[in-house]
Structure formats: structure tokens, C-alpha cells
Amino acid sequence: MRSIWDFVIPSSLDIRHSSLIILSENNKPEKVRLRFTLGQMDQTLFHLINERWTNPALDLFMAAVSDADVWKPVLIIIIFAALVFGGFRARACIFCLLIAIVIAEPITNTLKSAINRKRPKHVDSVRMVRLEKGRPEFMSIFKKPVVRRSDESDRRRGDPSFPSGHMTNNTIAAICLTLFYRRGWLYWIFAALVGYSRIYLGAHWPSDVIGTIFLAAAEAFFILAALELIWRWAARRWAPGIFSRHPGLVINPAE
Incomplete structure (x- = not known):
């Protein structure tokens, strides 16, 4: 089931050993495991600063x-x-x-x-x-x-x-x-x-x-x-x- 976070966090990002409790469309809590590598975080922040901001x-x-x-x-x-x-x-x-x-x-x-x-x-x-x-x-x-x-x-x-x-x-x-x-x-x-x-x-x-x-x-x-x-x-x-x-x-x- 999709949530608001589907539009915030790119699917290509991969965060390790982290999880979030979010609300789905029917307001029920769902635990979502996110996985990031440091390299992907580095690239994401770079593109935000270099391209977006x-x-x-x-x-x-x-x-x-x-x-x-x-x-x-x-x-x-x-x-x-x-x-x-x-x-x-x-x-x-x-x-x-x-x-x-x-x-x-x-x-x-x-x-x-x-x-x-x-x-x-x-x-x-x-x-x-x-x-x-x-x-x-x-x-x-x-x-x-x-x-x-x-x-x-x-x-x-x-x-x-x-x-x-x-x-x-x-x-x-x-x-x-x-x-x-x-x-x-x-x-x-x-x-x-x-x-x-x-x-x-x-x-x-x-x-x-x-x-x-x-x-x-x-x-x-x-x-x-x-x-x-x-x-x-x-x-x-x-x-x-x-x-x-x-x-x-x-x-x-x-x-």
C-alpha cells in the first residue's frame, strides 16, 4: 500500500538497518524498512546541492x-x-x-x-x-x-x-x-x-x-x-x- 513517503523517498535509495513508522492511506501504521548506502546518500546530497538548490x-x-x-x-x-x-x-x-x-x-x-x-x-x-x-x-x-x-x-x-x-x-x-x-x-x-x-x-x-x-x-x-x-x-x-x-x-x- 502506497504512502506519502513513496513520493518523498526515491525508490533507488537504499538505507541500511533503519526503519520508519508511517501512516498509510487508511491511516494505519506501517513499518517500512529503508536501506541506504553511504555512497547513495553522498550522491543524493550532491545532486540536491548541485542541481536542485x-x-x-x-x-x-x-x-x-x-x-x-x-x-x-x-x-x-x-x-x-x-x-x-x-x-x-x-x-x-x-x-x-x-x-x-x-x-x-x-x-x-x-x-x-x-x-x-x-x-x-x-x-x-x-x-x-x-x-x-x-x-x-x-x-x-x-x-x-x-x-x-x-x-x-x-x-x-x-x-x-x-x-x-x-x-x-x-x-x-x-x-x-x-x-x-x-x-x-x-x-x-x-x-x-x-x-x-x-x-x-x-x-x-x-x-x-x-x-x-x-x-x-x-x-x-x-x-x-x-x-x-x-x-x-x-x-x-x-x-x-x-x-x-x-x-x-x-x-x-x-x-
Whole structure:
């Protein structure tokens, strides 16, 4: 007997070890066993974000959030201002952030090659969005984004899907800012937008984004812990004057 859930839950979905009590057409309770695999849940969520929950305003916004070239001038200004006008905390934050990203990049590339997970465009025709090229780059946000369906040529282009380089860098940045600044946790909002945009633009599966957050967080904490230990050992030995004023690099760094 059909129920309201027949129109909500696609028959192709397969949820394991779960059940629902629903009302049938004659209002009698029926127990329905649903079976999902994680892969099917991943694909379903991807297609909802990439295909269904879209509009032209989001196309431009998500493409801008995800395009690193658009943000380069802003990042250069912020880094320059922090190094020139910031105190020890700002310089230590920039130093740790850059070192962590430099170390994490080859790890990310190695894992991509080893895991070799296909991107959505490698296995299906997906909705792809990108900014129209502008000169200088930030002028791209004032142009209509390019929206198209991936085709056979896209299946032969692009590196593997997991882990995500965008999410690795932004997770590391969010952790560094959270540790160094009281309101640094606010950067997690931007990091979350970047993660969502990678799915929206058709570049990554949802599980790529979630998995990368945990992986990058582990990398960040390990690298930052190593930098803290190196600072305490090296600065005490070779720069005792600086060490007396700044005994911690990551943990409670003085201004």
C-alpha cells in the first residue's frame, strides 16, 4: 500500500538497518524498512546541492567564494599589514599558517594520487559553474558566471577528488585563526561556505568536504604542535631574549 513517503523517498535509495513508522492511506501504521548506502546518500546530497538548490545569485556568490584568484589581492594586503604593523601574535599566526599550508600541500597531493577518487564530473554529467575570466581577476565578480553541463572531455580532465585542496587550506586557516585570536572562530563561517561551494559548483562530493575537514584538522594540529615544540627548544637556546618575552608560539603567544 502506497504512502506519502513513496513520493518523498526515491525508490533507488537504499538505507541500511533503519526503519520508519508511517501512516498509510487508511491511516494505519506501517513499518517500512529503508536501506541506504553511504555512497547513495553522498550522491543524493550532491545532486540536491548541485542541481536542485540553485539560483543565479548563488551561482555568482558560490563561484566567487571558491575562486582563490579573486581573493589574492585581499590576502596579500592582509598578510603584508600583519607582518608590517602586527605584533608578535600576528606574525606568529602568519608564519604558522604558511608553514602548515606548505607542509600540507604535498600530503594532499600524495593522498589524491594514492586514493584516486573520481570527481563528480568524472562519472556523471553535472552542473558546473565558474566565474567568467576578467582582468584584473577580481573584476570577474562583476560578470555573469559560466554555467554548463560537464561532458566527455571533462571526464579526462582534472585531478582526483579527495582530499580537497580548497578545504585543506581553509580548514588549516580556520584552526590557526581560532587558536591565535579570540574571534578567529568566525573564519569557520567562510570555510563552511567554501566547502558548500565546492559541492555547489560540481567540483567535489559532500563526503570529500567532510572527510577533508577532519584530515586537515589532524594535519594542522600535528604541524602546530611540532612548531610549538621547535620554538620552545630553538628560541630558548638561540634567542633567549625573544623567548623571555614570547615563551609560546602557538599557545598563548604574547603580543
